[in-house]
Amino acid sequence: MPQLGLLPGRAWTVLLGLLRPPPGALCIRAVRSHSQVAEALIASQLKPHQEKSNFTIKTPKGTRDLSPQQMVVREKILDVVVSCFKRHGAKGLDTPAFELKEILTEKYGEDSGLIYDLKDQGGELLSLRYDLTVPFARYLAMNKVKKMKRYHVGKVWRRESPTIVQGRYREFYQCDFDIAGQFDPMIPDAECLKIMCEILSGLHLGDFLIKISWKDVRHEMVVKKGLAPEVADRIGDYVQCHGGISLVEQMFQDPRLSQNKQALEGLGDLKLLFEYLTLFGVAEKVSFDLSLARGLDYYTGVIYEAVLLQTPVHAEEEPLNMGSVAAGGRYDGLVGMFDPRGHKVPCVGLSIGVERIFSIVEQRIKTFGEKIRTTETQVFVATPQKNFLQERLKLIAELWDAGIKAELMYKNNPKLLPQLHYCENMGIPLVVIIGEQELKEGVIKLRSVASREEVAIKRENLVAEIQKRLSES
């Protein structure tokens, strides 16, 4: 009785009496939305009409729908990001939208108040995930995974005061790439920086720079590696003067550093990192930043952040709010927090600020008045005559079955002009036209919307001709 899917669970309980749910019923929840919608209608009929508009129809504060235009922009951006993650061998992973409340507790310091909790409806206490990093660490600890390179694209939720005009929301996407595992030093770290560069270049957002916090690196040298503070500060002078790529070379030319064994040791990781970044061809994109600081003791390695440097490309564009578009770093202690014995799994990763990037690209599209196609339709099936619905339906089914993206008007007798206008508005490149003349001659007219050129093509060659044209364009 697989048709159970058409009835809400409780209605069936009544109908079936003592019958046990049949095996076929197992997934009915997933496919029954339309019947519940129908259910809704009876509910509305039972209530007086005036009751239904007691509240404003809106999305919750700090959230928004993504329109078809925005979906296209988002899809293109995510495609660049995810392609890069896959290019670097990352596996996909998905985690639930909510976690046990305790999983998130004590992970976000004072920001914990911004976590969305679910109502206690009996059972476990739950919270919406606040980022993708804590769920990843929970996954690693729970499954005792010691080594994993994964990416995760998903929504997270934070109860912040929303300032929507600036593109900050309570629901937003994160795109994370992380490498978990014990490896030789700085290789995964350098790869994370390389990935940031590839993505930011690939998105054509204009020039960018990745800043590494010097204060944290100094702290690491002094506290963890035992370098004398004055030697660290000597290095700091170089950081301040030169930054980035030339840093290490310059330092090694300074006898006060190059002849100080301790200094050389302290510089080890830094030297490695810049060596690797140079081999990756991105060292000039990375430099130290003195103002950037965490200043806290828990820091376990390099922390970095990518910023856009200027208004992109054209002078006539409105100035954009530049800012942080990616961030990352090392967090070697988090997984251990979930392990009963505190076993650590070192991790390094990065997060692409896609919401920020969405706004930049959207603003740019607006500035340039660029038109975005919201469908991918390749062919429109039109007719200039009445009573051609049957022929149109037969024809469009042929196209669909050949994998061609096609549309027609849901009208028995549409006029030709609105059909052609629709194609122009929607950016559909090709129209196939069938009428009496064509039917008699066994041909179809194929029209290019851009050039308005029309050619007659034998019906049996139509699909091949369309596929040829589409592959050429």
Added chain:
Amino acid sequence: MPQLGLLPGRAWTVLLGLLRPPPGALCIRAVRSHSQVAEALIASQLKPHQEKSNFTIKTPKGTRDLSPQQMVVREKILDVVVSCFKRHGAKGLDTPAFELKEILTEKYGEDSGLIYDLKDQGGELLSLRYDLTVPFARYLAMNKVKKMKRYHVGKVWRRESPTIVQGRYREFYQCDFDIAGQFDPMIPDAECLKIMCEILSGLHLGDFLIKISWKDVRHEMVVKKGLAPEVADRIGDYVQCHGGISLVEQMFQDPRLSQNKQALEGLGDLKLLFEYLTLFGVAEKVSFDLSLARGLDYYTGVIYEAVLLQTPVHAEEEPLNMGSVAAGGRYDGLVGMFDPRGHKVPCVGLSIGVERIFSIVEQRIKTFGEKIRTTETQVFVATPQKNFLQERLKLIAELWDAGIKAELMYKNNPKLLPQLHYCENMGIPLVVIIGEQELKEGVIKLRSVASREEVAIKRENLVAEIQKRLSES
């Protein structure tokens, strides 16, 4: 000061004193996850160690992580589904994970108790979405959209008693396609059935059948179209005897129906639907079902459900629980519930039961012991010698920059055998090997993992050669 992104909001408040947040700070939430993770570590250091394992590390009841293997399966299935939706000209749309509680109220009848509410933390009362149809209707009413063909793939949440072994979860995916708008009768309805057929064929799940509820169609004829009940039952006899494609033809050969004007009128929509389904080449996949029934008065048109017919393909497979894998129908009244004046926007749509399909495909993969690649890596960069990390890094960056998916071991001096084993385990097709000999001769060894064949290729021709091999495979 775009580096704000590295600090949680409150830490900055302290550091910056009275400074107003700079413009660059607007998106820092989206990119700061890694710093919060670091934040977490100090929290853990401040707490006694034993406190941290007071609870079991698990996902919430009725939810699960999707492993990389499951993600690959899911991605392939969603790709078939979404490609089909796009082939039919649908636009994408996304809505927030939660809605104002009132939006969902009175939409799901007795199942309303299964809605997840968010905790009242001040502000609006919110609930997690229960399906994608109500948010779609809310979107249409809110934006006064009268016509739209959209698809939506997203998670929904229902507080059901989970029976996880059977693949039923409290968090699951829905894939919906809907056509909103006033159109000539049965054209969008027929397209929805065509889409179901295309997707189920495209997924190669074995034979399937789409069942239309006869009782609802009868109700429509008698109550809405005023057909005499005995004439409707005469039609019902045909439905019972013949079902599906031959139904309408058979009926028109019965003089008791074909000579009854009222019957002919009552049959109008049914005739149209089967005419269109025949033109679409899917009429034989659709038949009436007598046991299938809603039995409720709110029904506004054809309601249908797709079921798998048998254990697919091979006799040696374990028998699968067949059942409903898609459902859909007409819901002409829902949008009007959100409109202050009750303006209606007729809608018809379908929902693919992807969770059910995930389980079927996963079970099949298990049965066949099929191996699934969880990465898309095309080339592995290996060395047989020590001290070749630099060369490997330079080489892999060239590959990444050429868009080639490549990996290497994060080890200074890996042994060759583990590198080759990794490729075999992960299904990576090509290995490039660089050692002293190759470096001296300006070549790279290119190895096919399957054939173990190795050829030396000039360094400068390597990328082109790899791209050639990949395009051929």
